[in-house]
Amino acid sequence: MENIKVFSCSKSADKFTKEICDYLKIDVGQLESLKFKNDNNFVQILETVRDKDVFLIQTTEPPVNERIMELLITIDAAKRASCRRITVVLPYYIYSRSDKKDQPRIPVTAKLFAQLIEAAGADRVLTCDLHNPAIQAYFNINCDVLTGRFLLEKYFDLKNIEDKVIVATDAGSSKKAYKYAEHFGCPIALVDKRREGNDDRAIATSVIGNVKGKNALVFDDEVDTAGSIIETVEVCKKFGAKDVYVGCTHGVLSGPAIERIKNSQIKELVMTNTIPLPPEKQIDKISVVSMSELFAEAIKKINEATSVGELFE
Secondary structure: OOOEEEEEOOHHHHHHHHHHHHHHOOOOOOEEEEEOOOOOEEEEEOOOOOOOEEEEEOOOOOOHHHHHHHHHHHHHHHHHOOOOEEEEEEOOOOOOOOOOOOOOOOOOHHHHHHHHHHHHOOOEEEEEOOOOHHHHHHOOOEEEEEOOHHHHHHHHHHHOOOOEEEEEOOHHHHHHHHHHHHHHOOOEEEEEEEEOOOOOOEEEEEEEOOOOOOEEEEEEEEEOOOHHHHHHHHHHHHOOOOOEEEEEEEEOOOOOHHHHHHOOOEEEEEEEOOOOOOHHHOOOOEEEEOOHHHHHHHHHHHHOOOOHHHHHO
């Protein structure tokens, strides 16, 4: 690697950035980020980045909008410091669920965020498991998308769970479930959801396929309030599943999520560290696998102008 500098855009990204830099055997880039008394943000890069390949890492520990401004201001600072290239590293893509105009008079914030990143001066984006793969096309600059699927597969391989069945949370997630089923060499089942009443809420009512006497593995790209996942777990148990494991890339875990998981019949929730898990959310049922080495390898390949896709071959 040559002329590379890796910076953390906020304190919430410090740990993830340090893990990446330790793996790459480089020092974490030095910058100062603070807030004035008038609530304005200020960023100063404390070392030269002229003609350097700069990587800016930002995670999404709340407040989310604060993280966005920190990122945009840091991009502008790096651009004005005459760096050669700026790659924004977003382990979790902020506003990824606001990805389409499915109601009257609403924004497509995922695209707006992409436009803001470009307008600030970024040359490339590196992210992971987008809620909607189409978000990659919102950018006019290169956007590389990693996946946590292989890490989750490896984790469950090591657990040697017998009598597995992969359960798709709905019809939309069946394609993803088939990939996991192919890897584990096990059958697949699908939770059937029906709409009841006028609140437009889908209720899980039955399972298509056989889960009786089997250990169910449920995978999703993210777990937010955990309502949908808990519903899936309860239906699996209702139809005779033994233990139910859940795997996800992004543990958003907002609102009542932790309380729901704690009181649920989930055997174990396994997620990656794309979003920091604060101490108050660390419970026995949650296990975390690190994505930092995968991101580090991707950063190395971008810097050396080799194929990021080789990581998954």
